[in-house]
Amino acid sequence: MAVFVYGTLTDPERAATVLGDGLQYEFVGRATLEGLxxxxxxxxxxxxxxxxDGRLLAVDDAGLERLDRYEGIExxxxxxVAVPATSGVRDDRCWVYVGEPDRLDVDGTWPGSGPFRDCVQRVVSRRAVVVRRTE
Structure with missing residues (x-):
């Protein structure tokens, strides 16, 4: 499955540290996330x-679980969240990690009320948010 990475995980050394130890993963190209x-x-x-702009990282289920731990999902x-992907991406959707602005001490406003996950999911489902491969 594809994961769009745009921060520390774009660095191959960081990705190897997080996903090493026998897990299957690979960078499969550059991409742009539109709408965020x-x-x-x-x-x-x-x-x-x-x-x-970021990169596409292909991982298996074990790799996705390790990324979830790294990103502090729990x-x-x-x-x-799943974001639609255009042609050139292996699947018709791509996973994207979105940090909770208050917890990260950043100025990022998400419309709506309720749990942060729900606010993000509403924006992704109602706006033109898509991952496009750029190479």
């Missing part, structure tokens, strides 16, 4: 509007 833009803080995250630091 990068916001920098303690760790990078995303906010509605604009676009951000503690609510980041959420993982």
């Amino acid at each position: 833009h990068r916001v920098d803080g303690r760790y990078p995250t995303l906010a509605p509007g604009g676009s951000v 503690s609510g630091l980041y959420v993982r």
